[in-house]
Amino acid sequence: MEVLSFLTSGVLTALEPINLGLILIGVTIGLFIGAMPGLGSVNGVAILLPITFLVPPASAIIFLAAIYYGAMYGGAISSVALGIPGASTAVATTFDGRPLALQGRASLALVTAALASFVGGTVATVFFTLFAPLLATVALNFGPPEIFALMLLAFATFVGLGGDDIPKTVFSICFGLVLATVGFDTISGEPRLVLFDIQGFIRGIGFIVLAIGVYGIGEMLWTIEQTRGEITTTNPKMTAKGLASDAKEAVQRGWKGTWIGSILGFFVGVLPAAGATPGSLMSYGVAKMLSKTPEEYGRGSPDGVAAPEAANNSASTGSMLPMLTLGIPGSPTTAILLGGMVMWGLTPGPRLFIDESEFVWSLIGSFYISNFAAVLINLAFIPLFVWMLRMPFTILAPLIFVLSIVGGFAASRSMHDLWLIVIFGLGAFFLRKFDYPLAPAVLAIVLGPIAEPTLRQSLLLSSGDPSIFFTRPIAGPITVIAIILILLPAIKMLRGKRRVAAD
Amino acid sequence: MTMTKRFFLGLAAGTALATLPMTAFAQDWQPTRPVDFTIMAGAGGGADQIARFVQSVVEANNLTNRPLVPTNRGGGSGAEALLHMNGARDPDHTLMVTLNSFYTTPIRQEGLGIDIETFTPITMMGVDPFVLWVHKDSGITDFEGYLAKVREMNGEYVMGGTGAGQEDSIVIAYMSGVYDLDIKYIPYDGGGAVAKDLAGQQIMATVNNPAEAKGFYEAGDFVPLLAFSDERMEAYPDVPTMKEMGHDFSYYNQRAIVGAPGMSDEAAAYYREVFGKVYDGEEWQSYLVSESLSPLPMDEAETRAYWATQVANHRKLLAEIEG
Numbered sequence: 001m002e003v004l005s006f007l008t009s010g011v012l013t014a015l016e017p018i019n020l021g022l023i024l025i026g027v028t029i030g031l032f033i034g035a036m037p038g039l040g041s042v043n044g045v046a047i048l049l050p051i052t053f054l055v056p057p058a059s060a061i062i063f064l065a066a067i068y069y070g071a072m073y074g075g076a077i078s079s080v081a082l083g084i085p086g087a088s089t090a091v092a093t094t095f096d097g098r099p100l101a102l103q104g105r106a107s108l109a110l111v112t113a114a115l116a117s118f119v120g121g122t123v124a125t126v127f128f129t130l131f132a133p134l135l136a137t138v139a140l141n142f143g144p145p146e147i148f149a150l151m152l153l154a155f156a157t158f159v160g161l162g163g164d165d166i167p168k169t170v171f172s173i174c175f176g177l178v179l180a181t182v183g184f185d186t187i188s189g190e191p192r193l194v195l196f197d198i199q200g201f202i203r204g205i206g207f208i209v210l211a212i213g214v215y216g217i218g219e220m221l222w223t224i225e226q227t228r229g230e231i232t233t234t235n236p237k238m239t240a241k242g243l244a245s246d247a248k249e250a251v252q253r254g255w256k257g258t259w260i261g262s263i264l265g266f267f268v269g270v271l272p273a274a275g276a277t278p279g280s281l282m283s284y285g286v287a288k289m290l291s292k293t294p295e296e297y298g299r300g301s302p303d304g305v306a307a308p309e310a311a312n313n314s315a316s317t318g319s320m321l322p323m324l325t326l327g328i329p330g331s332p333t334t335a336i337l338l339g340g341m342v343m344w345g346l347t348p349g350p351r352l353f354i355d356e357s358e359f360v361w362s363l364i365g366s367f368y369i370s371n372f373a374a375v376l377i378n379l380a381f382i383p384l385f386v387w388m389l390r391m392p393f394t395i396l397a398p399l400i401f402v403l404s405i406v407g408g409f410a411a412s413r414s415m416h417d418l419w420l421i422v423i424f425g426l427g428a429f430f431l432r433k434f435d436y437p438l439a440p441a442v443l444a445i446v447l448g449p450i451a452e453p454t455l456r457q458s459l460l461l462s463s464g465d466p467s468i469f470f471t472r473p474i475a476g477p478i479t480v481i482a483i484i485l486i487l488l489p490a491i492k493m494l495r496g497k498r499r500v501a502a503d
Numbered sequence: 504m505t506m507t508k509r510f511f512l513g514l515a516a517g518t519a520l521a522t523l524p525m526t527a528f529a530q531d532w533q534p535t536r537p538v539d540f541t542i543m544a545g546a547g548g549g550a551d552q553i554a555r556f557v558q559s560v561v562e563a564n565n566l567t568n569r570p571l572v573p574t575n576r577g578g579g580s581g582a583e584a585l586l587h588m589n590g591a592r593d594p595d596h597t598l599m600v601t602l603n604s605f606y607t608t609p610i611r612q613e614g615l616g617i618d619i620e621t622f623t624p625i626t627m628m629g630v631d632p633f634v635l636w637v638h639k640d641s642g643i644t645d646f647e648g649y650l651a652k653v654r655e656m657n658g659e660y661v662m663g664g665t666g667a668g669q670e671d672s673i674v675i676a677y678m679s680g681v682y683d684l685d686i687k688y689i690p691y692d693g694g695g696a697v698a699k700d701l702a703g704q705q706i707m708a709t710v711n712n713p714a715e716a717k718g719f720y721e722a723g724d725f726v727p728l729l730a731f732s733d734e735r736m737e738a739y740p741d742v743p744t745m746k747e748m749g750h751d752f753s754y755y756n757q758r759a760i761v762g763a764p765g766m767s768d769e770a771a772a773y774y775r776e777v778f779g780k781v782y783d784g785e786e787w788q789s790y791l792v793s794e795s796l797s798p799l800p801m802d803e804a805e806t807r808a809y810w811a812t813q814v815a816n817h818r819k820l821l822a823e824i825e826g
Binding site: 046049050142186202203322348350352453463 | 545551552555556558559562563573574576578579580582583586612615661665666667687688689690691692695696698699700702703704705714717718719721722724789793794
């Protein structure tokens with residue numbers, strides 16, 4: 001098999017001392033950058049890009065890809081340990097990772113995240129190895145109507161995410177959608193909802209700003225109010241034996257989420273414009289929908305940690321595919337990698353696999369090695385991260401506050417964003433008190449900026465005829481499934497009422 | 504070309520000496536903290552690629568004693584970057600990499616209160632031409648074939664671009680005007696996304712920079728039909744220009760480095776030297792060739808005059824589109 005011989009030589013290149021060294025350094029840097037709230041793989045890759053001029057292109061991209069991978073693993077750490085998403089890709093990990101930590105099971109959550117990330121990354125790499133050129137063609141068939149249908153599906157899976165109170169979930173989604181429309185509108189070329197004429201709103205409201213506000217500040221206030229400071233987050237004593245039993249439990253209780261995340265994450269990642277954040281959120285929604293015990297989600301389900309973590313690693317590998325084969329970045333981080341490739345004198349695009357096959361295959365080979373390195377390094381650091389949780393909450397709470405502020409500022413270097421974080425934090429605290437689910441709002445601000453333009457592009461294409469979502473061969477079935485999923489809770493509700501009436 | 508470049512550089516040095524008796528001292532000015540290197544566009548686009556390329560050349564050759572810190576401020580079609588520059592607290596350490604929203608955004612959004620004439624010209628790195636592309640499966644091989652097809656489709660011919668008032672929409676609007684074409688225009692949020700949807704034939708034609716379409720062109724998927732440059736492009740010698748079609752129109756995306764309003768002459772002289780070295784370096788010169796950028800070196804006075812004509816041109820073009 002031709003693929004196998006290419007792959008073997010690729011893996012051997014990745015194992016050369018310089019490349020192996022870069023993988024280990026890159027994964028470790030990525031792990032810590034990912035673990036810092038606010039900073040994600042984008043920042044890590046952008047900061048270290050110029051350094052890569054010192055090594056050959058293949059080594060350079062291996063290094064940057066290793067950072068990307070490491071950051072995907074690292075994002076889970078602060079999501080679990082602090083309750084603040086370490087990176088936008090790890091938001092869904094807080095939904096169940098944080099409750100697990102509060103139950104004293106932080107190590108289980110972290111081990112689950114590490115193992116799920118490993119499986120996700122590896123499954124995606126295998127797909128990548130076998131089907132790269134074919135999948136690139138599939139990605140091209142996704143025009144605006146198909147992408148909108150997919151976003152509709154993502155929202156549909158989330159209607160059930162907020163628990164049983166569907167009106168409150170819908171309110172939360174709408175609130176997020178409104179926030180997503182603030183700022184410059186691509187279609188009309190005009191600014192929208194520049195609130196109070198504050199110029200900071202021209203840029204729009206960043207997703208990470210909302211996420212840090214809601215989870216960093218809002219969640220912390222809520223915890224303080226609930227416990228009046230008498231919280232014992234966890235009593236973690238890490239032993240090798242404990243780690244092994246956690247690993248066993250992670251496999252038993254998280255395998256289903258892992259598979260869903262690995263496969264779904266990859267396909268969402270492959271589509272240009274989507275990337276790892278929507279991939280992980282969608283996987284969480286789908287895993288919950290397919291679960292036999294959906295009520296466990298949001299209260300500390302290992303599946304709920306595994307699905308988004310498997311998905312974000314899988315999607316980050318997937319998003320390399322359109323970048324390499326089409327020259328189209330599938331995520332902000334791959335956009336910077338793309339810039340790097342141009343600097344090194346490579347032209348990403350359909351001919352890259354033919355003209356630069358050695359480069360491509362050493363990168364693919366490095367995916368396998370990076371995954372091994374990342375899971376081992378991550379597992380080795382878990383005791384350190386769990387140890388952080390032994391700090392009394394009176395110390396941890398101010399620390400989370402400081403990290404939220406620093407992380408929020410680091411992402412955009414703007415005071416405007418800091419004020420927004422504080423306002424969102426306070427708002428989230430009160431919404432939480434009134435039992436409004438906030439995850440759907442976070443989802444909406446991620447998917448809104450993808451869903452809205454694709455909806456309008458589609459309707460421009462069809463001159464305003466909505467049948468375009470039903471008549472195209474790929475968009476049609478997706479739209480129909482999404483609509484059924486949206487209607488399902490309503491049907492259930494009606495049935496429930498009828499039963500009550502019958503009684 | 505080298506002659507012109509030397510000439511302009513000499514000219515630049517000459518004017519600097521003539522107008523600034525303090526130049527000898529100016530060399531003593533050096534950044535005292537990291538330099539804010541604002542990018543007027545989001546991550547991954549043409550402007551971003553260029554900014555990061557320039558930054559890495561500066562880094563690799565150790566041209567500054569303090570690092571350049573690139574930050575994407577692409578929000579509001581560059582409005583975010585312009586406001587940031589306008590309110591820069593330390594203009595001596597604030598630079599920006601531009602594209603044409605440098606001209607169009609202040610015109611389209613007068614409420615921002617931006618006057619680009621207050622900005623400080625540093626170095627013109629080159630200008631990026633635009634080309635009309637179709638997919639090879641469309642069977643169209645020349646501009647006449649394209650015109651016939653658009654007319655035959657009677658308003659159903661779909662082109663993609665980066666949105667109202669953006670560079671490509673200006674070109675498309677001009678073209679539709681002179682040939683009386685009825686085109687359905689779909690806005691996207693970046694040139695890369697536009698090229699991808701042409702490759703997938705979601706749209707029928709685009710006006711993209713060569714760098715954005717290069718991969719697909721080399722794979723044989725894209726066919727260039729018409730260049731909006733002054734002369735035929737070296738990379739596409741068989742592609743005619745709009746000027747050859749008898750219409751006096753050319754359009755380029757400006758790739759320049761500018762300083763914040765109020766930057767001191769000493770600091771400006773320092774940065775001109777740094778980016779002048781980048782410009783002359785082998786890395787940038789080969790980048791110009793591989794990405795089909797045209798060199799357009801000019802000094803401070805020439806840049807200011809160029810800005811004034813560009814603003815006037817854009818005001819006219821935008822008025823025609825929106826009027």
